[in-house]
Amino acid sequence: MAASILNSLTRPMVSPNLNYSICRYACASSKDPCGIYDLVIVGGGIVGCATAREMLSRHPNLKMVIVEKESALAKHQTGHNSGVVHAGIYYKPGSMKAKLCVEGLKLSYDYFCKNDIPHKKIGKLIVAQSPQQAKMIDTLFERGTKNNVPDLQLVEKDCISNYEPKCRGERAIWSPWTGIVDWSVVCKHFAEDFQKMGGEIFLNYEVNGFAEMVESTGSRELVPIVVQSKHKCIATKYVLTCGGLYSDRLAVMTGCDVNPRIVPFRGEYLLLDPSKRHLCTTNIYPVPEPRLPFLGVHFTPRMNGEIWLGPNAVLALAREGYKWSNINIKDCIEMAMFPGLYKLAFKYFIPGMTEVIKSIFYPLAVKDLQKFIPEVTYKDVKRGPAGVRAQALDKNGNLVDDFIFDNGTGSIGSRVLHCRNAPSPAATSSLAIAKHISDKMDEDFKF
Numbered sequence: 001m002a003a004s005i006l007n008s009l010t011r012p013m014v015s016p017n018l019n020y021s022i023c024r025y026a027c028a029s030s031k032d033p034c035g036i037y038d039l040v041i042v043g044g045g046i047v048g049c050a051t052a053r054e055m056l057s058r059h060p061n062l063k064m065v066i067v068e069k070e071s072a073l074a075k076h077q078t079g080h081n082s083g084v085v086h087a088g089i090y091y092k093p094g095s096m097k098a099k100l101c102v103e104g105l106k107l108s109y110d111y112f113c114k115n116d117i118p119h120k121k122i123g124k125l126i127v128a129q130s131p132q133q134a135k136m137i138d139t140l141f142e143r144g145t146k147n148n149v150p151d152l153q154l155v156e157k158d159c160i161s162n163y164e165p166k167c168r169g170e171r172a173i174w175s176p177w178t179g180i181v182d183w184s185v186v187c188k189h190f191a192e193d194f195q196k197m198g199g200e201i202f203l204n205y206e207v208n209g210f211a212e213m214v215e216s217t218g219s220r221e222l223v224p225i226v227v228q229s230k231h232k233c234i235a236t237k238y239v240l241t242c243g244g245l246y247s248d249r250l251a252v253m254t255g256c257d258v259n260p261r262i263v264p265f266r267g268e269y270l271l272l273d274p275s276k277r278h279l280c281t282t283n284i285y286p287v288p289e290p291r292l293p294f295l296g297v298h299f300t301p302r303m304n305g306e307i308w309l310g311p312n313a314v315l316a317l318a319r320e321g322y323k324w325s326n327i328n329i330k331d332c333i334e335m336a337m338f339p340g341l342y343k344l345a346f347k348y349f350i351p352g353m354t355e356v357i358k359s360i361f362y363p364l365a366v367k368d369l370q371k372f373i374p375e376v377t378y379k380d381v382k383r384g385p386a387g388v389r390a391q392a393l394d395k396n397g398n399l400v401d402d403f404i405f406d407n408g409t410g411s412i413g414s415r416v417l418h419c420r421n422a423p424s425p426a427a428t429s430s431l432a433i434a435k436h437i438s439d440k441m442d443e444d445f446k447f
């Protein structure tokens with residue numbers, strides 16, 4: 001992708017009250033040398049890219065840029081997930097999550113078809129393994145129906161094998177609209193659309209502060225916001241942040257409350273041996289534990305033919321902690337000083353420790369998988385990749401389940417919108433989230 005990179009900008013760190021001339025210089029490699037942007041979007045994940053695309057298609061004259069700290073887009077949650085196109089069954093009826101997922105599902109399939117994005121509508125079985133779970137199937141079915149999930153079916157025990165021949169269970173739900181796709185490919189398509197409409201993308205641009213620009217004359221008539229990075233800055237009228245694992249830190253930069261905080265939860269996958277791939281042709285999910293926001297370890301076919309088993313949920317020791325050995329001292333100290341995390345650990349001590357044990361001794365996780373497909377043995381699996389979820393947690397230890405938007409304080413804060421929580425299924429919902437955020441920006445920022 002021909003993304004612009006601000007490599008040439010190597011000015012010294014700028015102070016919060018920037019001199020206008022410094023900013024004019026610092027912006028010198030952009031398309032319009034002295035121009036002030038209308039909107040800067042921080043974060044080149046799927047939420048940032050989808051929203052950038054939506055805003056520029058609504059307002060083609062806006063001067064916009066996406067800034068991303070990595071050397072490529074979609075390097076974090078968007079590029080490390082299960083790759084499932086969710087149908088919207090689980091979410092509380094009436095919640096934004098439910099509404100945006102079902103809307104996002106339809107928009108996503110339309111977009112994939114129009115843009116020739118490889119995807120497969122392979123469906124999904126949610127399978128109960130006990131009489132108690134079998135009762136919960138009814139509750140889930142009711143939820144899905146209330147959420148307008150298309151074409152859900154209840155499947156009795158003896159018919160489960162009609163949908164997945166090797167799968168066993170007490171009862172199930174069949175969701176024919178659930179599918180698979182590579183969300184990082186979709187994100188890059190959104191970014192390309194944005195660039196074709198004239199949008200810019202600056203990679204290697206890590207935002208570390210926002211400031212009000214003060215002209216050297218001292219006049220405050222024109223007061224753009226300066227989006228600062230090490231040695232670089234951009235002047236803009238408005239900002240949207242979609243920072244995923246760093247969304248709380250970006251929000252604090254404009255005076256927002258530090259809560260909810262982001263606590264990183266790693267989701268590790270196992271890989272099924274290629275000789276056993278025939279055992280799984282659809283997505284197979286357990287009935288989720290109602291108190292947890294994670295959907296449980298599932299069987300997921302990938303677009304490249306692999307079968308991923310997972311993800312589990314273990315506390316990561318760094319915001320970008322994709323392995324146990326990734327430890328970030330600052331992140332660990334921050335977590336250690338956060339009372340919400342202790343309260344969460346207290347509530348979920350036993351399931352949490354069980355996940356850690358299964359993460360270390362991964363063949364133990366195979367027992368859970370065998371309940372669904374008895375033919376899978378521990379010899380058929382090996383460690384696979386991992387993703388890190390940006391889990392928002394309040395100070396009372398409650399997991400925040402729905403999307404959260406926040407503004408900061410003061411004159412900068414009112415012109416900066418933060419998307420503080422975009423949990424799963426935000427990839428599926430991304431086109432609908434983009435519309436929702438764009439409506440909000442149109443209203444708040446009067447574009």
Ligand SMILES: Cc1cc2nc3c(=O)[nH]c(=O)nc-3n(C[C@H](O)[C@H](O)[C@H](O)COP(=O)(O)OP(=O)(O)OC[C@H]3O[C@@H](n4cnc5c(N)ncnc54)[C@H](O)[C@@H]3O)c2cc1C
Pocket residue numbers: 042043044045046047048067068069070073074075076077078079080081082083084085086205206207208242243244245246247250267311386387388389390422423424425426427428429
């Ligand atoms: C293990 C796992 C499985 C999942 N499975 C699914 C699934 O099957 N289906 C589904 O729909 N959803 C799934 N999700 C959820 C989905 O992946 C995320 O909700 C979605 O990708 C969030 O997108 P985002 O743009 O908000 O965040 P991200 O993709 O994390 O993007 C945020 C971006 O902001 C950048 N950034 C952060 N701070 C700064 C800064 N200071 N300056 C500049 N840039 C910055 C980061 O580098 C990053 O690129 C899963 C998530 C995980 C972790």
